Amino acid sequence: MNKRTKxxxxxxxxxKGITVLLVALHHGWLSLSLYNPYLDQQIxxxxxxxxxxxxxxxxxxxxxxxxxxxxxxxxxxRNKFEWLFTKRVPFIVWNIILWTAISYSFELAGIHMYPWKxxxxxxxxxxxxxxxxxxxxxxYAILLLSGYAxxxxxFNVQKQILITAASSFILMLSCRYxxxxxxxxxxxxxxLAYKGLVFFMFGTWFAPNIIETLKSTRKATSIALSMVAFFxxxxxxxxxxxxxxxxxxxxxxxTLVFIYAIVMGSKMPWFTKVFSHIxxxxxxxxxxxxxxxAYVHHLAKTHNMPDNPYLQIVVITVLPVVLxxxxxxxxxxxxxxxxxxxxxxFKSLMGKVTTLRNPAS
Numbered sequence: 001m002n003k004r005t006k007x008x009x010x011x012x013x014x015x016k017g018i019t020v021l022l023v024a025l026h027h028g029w030l031s032l033s034l035y036n037p038y039l040d041q042q043i044x045x046x047x048x049x050x051x052x053x054x055x056x057x058x059x060x061x062x063x064x065x066x067x068x069x070x071x072x073x074x075x076x077x078r079n080k081f082e083w084l085f086t087k088r089v090p091f092i093v094w095n096i097i098l099w100t101a102i103s104y105s106f107e108l109a110g111i112h113m114y115p116w117k118x119x120x121x122x123x124x125x126x127x128x129x130x131x132x133x134x135x136x137x138x139x140y141a142i143l144l145l146s147g148y149a150x151x152x153x154x155f156n157v158q159k160q161i162l163i164t165a166a167s168s169f170i171l172m173l174s175c176r177y178x179x180x181x182x183x184x185x186x187x188x189x190x191x192l193a194y195k196g197l198v199f200f201m202f203g204t205w206f207a208p209n210i211i212e213t214l215k216s217t218r219k220a221t222s223i224a225l226s227m228v229a230f231f232x233x234x235x236x237x238x239x240x241x242x243x244x245x246x247x248x249x250x251x252x253x254x255t256l257v258f259i260y261a262i263v264m265g266s267k268m269p270w271f272t273k274v275f276s277h278i279x280x281x282x283x284x285x286x287x288x289x290x291x292x293x294a295y296v297h298h299l300a301k302t303h304n305m306p307d308n309p310y311l312q313i314v315v316i317t318v319l320p321v322v323l324x325x326x327x328x329x330x331x332x333x334x335x336x337x338x339x340x341x342x343x344x345x346f347k348s349l350m351g352k353v354t355t356l357r358n359p360a361s
Contacts, residue, residue, distance in 0.1 A: 011266040017279030024289040028317035030116040060258035070203020090350040094342035137188040224260035227253035284328040292320035
């Protein structure tokens with residue numbers, strides 16, 4: 001693969017764009033479920049259909065995002081240890097600090113950031129940065145996964161697979177038998193155990209194979225159809241599952257089909273143009289969509305929204321996501337230097353860590 005190909009894969013951006021919109025819609029649906037707990041009684045068939053769609057999409061959206069993140073990580077051509085501390089650490093740490101503070105400010109202003117939770121993620125008895133603030137768990141996860149991938153890169157792929165399987169299993173056991181005191185810490189560890197480690201590392205290990213396979217429409221289609229058949233047979237026979245059985249028998253095949261469908265869609269110019277452009281602002285949308293959802297939910301509660309379930313679906317679930325995406329795509333480039341890019345002084349401070357000897361050298 002040449003350097004130009006390494007810089008950007010349109011379908012990777014399209015996957016990131018679609019998955020971040022699906023995550024935001026999921027959170028909008030959770031917000032609506034709290035706002036109107038009688039939705040099932042009012043529009044039972046539609047509500048059940050949306051619930052099932054959310055469940056099946058939920059099996060694939062974050063795993064697909066993690067695979068794409070792993071692919072992008074594998075294409076970093078420079079010294080990965082240096083890249084981690086000069087690029088990724090300053091960027092992620094800065095965004096964690098800034099957006100945790102902004103989120104906490106919203107809570108103090110009386111706007112509950114996660115209305116489907118009975119209490120804010122922030123517990124006043126715990127220092128605010130000791131646990132991810134809601135959706136910011138993903139930033140913690142990407143930082144930890146990048147460091148983890150670099151740490152085990154000295155081993156061959158077979159050993160990396162064994163180490164990763166053991167790491168995932170240990171994390172799962174720690175969540176089950178030694179639960180973390182903070183809900184968001186538990187959410188981070190569970191997502192790392194069941195999704196992050198498995199699918200991020202899968203993307204790093206098999207990036208060339210994935211990219212080459214998806215170039216062949218015939219080969220990719222045959223794999224996707226076999227995965228669809230496998231998923232339908234397993235789900236029909238056994239239904240929903242938990243833990244590693246779900247990952248192996250439901251999540252993995254459905255994620256491959258999900259990626260295939262978006263790659264095939266990316267062959268249409270309009271599809272690529274729209275969703276890859278959204279994907280270029282996936283971080284901004286991922287971080288900020290909850291502010292739109294929380295504020296719309298707050299307005300709906302305080303202004304007695306009409307008791308029309310269809311209107312509520314549009315206003316509480318869909319509208320905040322559309323507004324967030326339009327705002328980020330329209331103004332994201334202007335906002336990045338102020339709200340998402342660490343200042344040079346912070347970069348310089350974090351960059352001093354690179355004076356340490358690269359352990360992989």
